[in-house]
Structure formats: C-alpha cells, structure tokens
Amino acid sequence: MFSSALNIAPANALVSEQYHYAYKQQLKVLENYTAGLRRLNVADSIKRLLYPFLPKRLQKEESFPVLFYLSYGSAEATGSSGFVINDLLNPYRIDQYKYGMLAAHEAFHAVVSIAFQQNLKPNIDYNTAEFSLLYFLEIISEEGIADLIDKPLLLQKRSPLYKEVSAMVANDETLAVASIKKLDSLLSHAYNNALALQPYTSFSALANAFGKNGGHIPGRFMGNVIKKGGMLSANLERVENPITFIEAYNKTASLSPKKYPVF
Numbered sequence: 001m002f003s004s005a006l007n008i009a010p011a012n013a014l015v016s017e018q019y020h021y022a023y024k025q026q027l028k029v030l031e032n033y034t035a036g037l038r039r040l041n042v043a044d045s046i047k048r049l050l051y052p053f054l055p056k057r058l059q060k061e062e063s064f065p066v067l068f069y070l071s072y073g074s075a076e077a078t079g080s081s082g083f084v085i086n087d088l089l090n091p092y093r094i095d096q097y098k099y100g101m102l103a104a105h106e107a108f109h110a111v112v113s114i115a116f117q118q119n120l121k122p123n124i125d126y127n128t129a130e131f132s133l134l135y136f137l138e139i140i141s142e143e144g145i146a147d148l149i150d151k152p153l154l155l156q157k158r159s160p161l162y163k164e165v166s167a168m169v170a171n172d173e174t175l176a177v178a179s180i181k182k183l184d185s186l187l188s189h190a191y192n193n194a195l196a197l198q199p200y201t202s203f204s205a206l207a208n209a210f211g212k213n214g215g216h217i218p219g220r221f222m223g224n225v226i227k228k229g230g231m232l233s234a235n236l237e238r239v240e241n242p243i244t245f246i247e248a249y250n251k252t253a254s255l256s257p258k259k260y261p262v263f
C-alpha cells in the first residue's frame, strides 16, 4: 500500500517530477482521502495524538489550528501560528498507518508557537541577535517535543517509513552531543560578551552552525533524554518556554549514567 507510484515515472525524471507523477497516478485515492478527512474527523485523531503533549490550557478548541491539505509539490508539511499545511500525498501515506499523525506533529508547532509569541514582551525587537537566539532555542525545544509525537511510532517496524526514519535518527546522539557542546559554548561566550552573537544574527545562521535539520538536532535527542528521565510531564506545564526545556534536559542528562553534556 505504501509502495507509492514514486518509482514508475520515467527513470530520468527529476525528484519533483516523480512526485507530481505519483500524484497523477493516485488522483482517485487522494480525492477519496480528502473527502475522508472530514468524514472520519481527522481533527479528533490529531487531538488524541497531540493533547498528551500539551498542558490543559492549550487543549482548547480555539487553540486548535486550521488544517490545510493541498498539493505542496514535495513530501512536506509545516505548522506555525495557528495553521498546518500538509502536502496531500505525504500524510495520505502516513495516515494509512496512523491517522492524523503527521498533522499532529505540525499542530504541536501551530499551537505552541502562538503560546510562545504571546509570552514575548510587547514591542520586542525581532531583528536582534538575541531574539534570533531565543527563537532558535524555541525551535529546538518545539522539535524536541513534537518529535516525541510521531517519531516513536514511525520507528516501529510496521511503520511505512521505518527505514527512512531509522536512517534519519541513526546518528542523533553523536550529532546532538556535538551540537549541544557547541551551543553551550556560544551561550557562555554571549553571556560574557554580547558581541559573541554577532556572526549569528539570523535564525538560519544559528541553525546552520549549531544544529541540523532545522533544530531537530539537537532537539529530538534532548526530548528523548527528558522523556526517558521521566521529566516530560513536568516540562509540559510550560511547554512554550524553551528555557524550561533546557532546564529539564540539564536535570535528566546530569542524572544519566551516560554523561551527556549539559548547558
């Protein structure tokens, strides 16, 4: 069921062309899938997967994001500031396995990013290196929790993305440990001298130098350490605060026999 039509496009087709080809091949099933999203109430499935990772105050109908399903052009999804945009083919493949799971990860971003924004001081200057740093830490902490929603399920043997996701996380610990040490060094320098942030005034400069995959590294590793250390539910109370995520990581990592680095 998941061996989608991706491989039947002409062999010399570009990846994006193959993806469009797969859409064309599966147009009928995608139409049925789209109709089913309402009928089967995908929002309910998303809430079941999402709410264990949100505090009660954010489990409200008015906080729940608007969901868009459309032809995105590549196997992607994104969520922020109250909305989730899904590429149609990608969640179709994943929803056959766990209905609403991809959107649940993105819905977490959509809900928590608004809560984060609401906690910022009024009139904050978004163009400063300090804000970029805070935002980078926020994305690390969001990915750290959001990846606990879908990755453990995608890493089960019967998952349609078992191979892809297993390969993706294979070096998580090594990469995250290196990234945490580097980021900690930046934070220490910046604490003593604000100029230390000058080479990294944008989010992308920070994300490229101190993380990978848009903050999934080191976030996913940190979230797993927190969960294994039994501190996840305590952290969820202030889930939109990246500093509590780092503190929870520090506590659990320092108790771990593995001697993981802390901030």
Ligand SMILES: [Zn+2]
Residues within 6 Å of the ligand: 105, 106, 109, 142, 143, 146, 147
């Ligand atoms: Zn994410």
